[in-house]
Amino acid sequence: ATRSVVRVPDLDPKFKIGILASKQDHCLVDLLHRWQEGRLPVEITCVISNHERGPNTHVIRFLERNNIPYHYLNTTKENKREGEILQLVLDTDFLVLARYMQILSGNFLRTYGKDVINIHHGLLPSFKGGNPSKQAFDAGVKLIGATSHFVTEELDSGPIIEQMVERVSHRDNLESFVQKSENLERQCLAKAMRSYCELRVLPYEENRTVVF
Secondary structure: OOOOOOOOOOOOOOEEEEEEEOOOOHHHHHHHHHHHOOOOOEEEEEEEEOOOOOOOOHHHHHHHHOOOOEEEOOOOOOOOOHHHHHHHOOOOOEEEEOOOOOOOOHHHHHHHOOOEEEEEEOOOOOOOOOOHHHHHHHHOOOEEEEEEEEOOOOOOOOOEEEEEEEEOOOOOOHHHHHHHHHHHHHHHHHHHHHHHHOOOEEEEOOOEEEEO
16 A cells, blocks of 8 residues: 555654634643644644633643744634634644634635534533523533534534533532533544544545544
8 A cells, every 4th residue: 555544643744733712722722732642643733713812821831832823813793814814724734623613604614625623512402692501501401412523614514523422410510510511522522633633534425424
């Protein structure tokens, strides 16, 4: 064979990625630490955010120590700064949305032309609007989850790469409920990324994947 069927992280070149994040840090911090520990076969070229982080925050200190550029781009409904984002990620192999709370336009996706991986909660039943975790907790749900998928023009409807679920109960308070939900998001996104980097995610039919 002249090329890998499954990537071998110790031998194959690492994928160059850009990470987009908003205010919530849990997925971003998890990816940074997994990368630092060598558990994700990627090279992080930059972190882009629509949330400004102070110079002495944990994330900024980590990025500065590891020479990873951080770009704060203030977005509005009228200007999502997509042209500037595209310029910053030209040299990447794929993008990761680590709780990036902005919708990428179809024009952005077509211009970028490579895969974009997203993570979102899977609270059952679905809760929309502000603070969905509080809504789900107040409703007494018994099952929470997370879904990682490819980004398409249709919101949160791209091919699914990975899903995880966990039971919650009356024993959980709001804090433990949120912690469980965020932990699922971290694990689900990292597992999806690793599967993708090892070329174990295959497109199947119109909107499905096979992960082996």
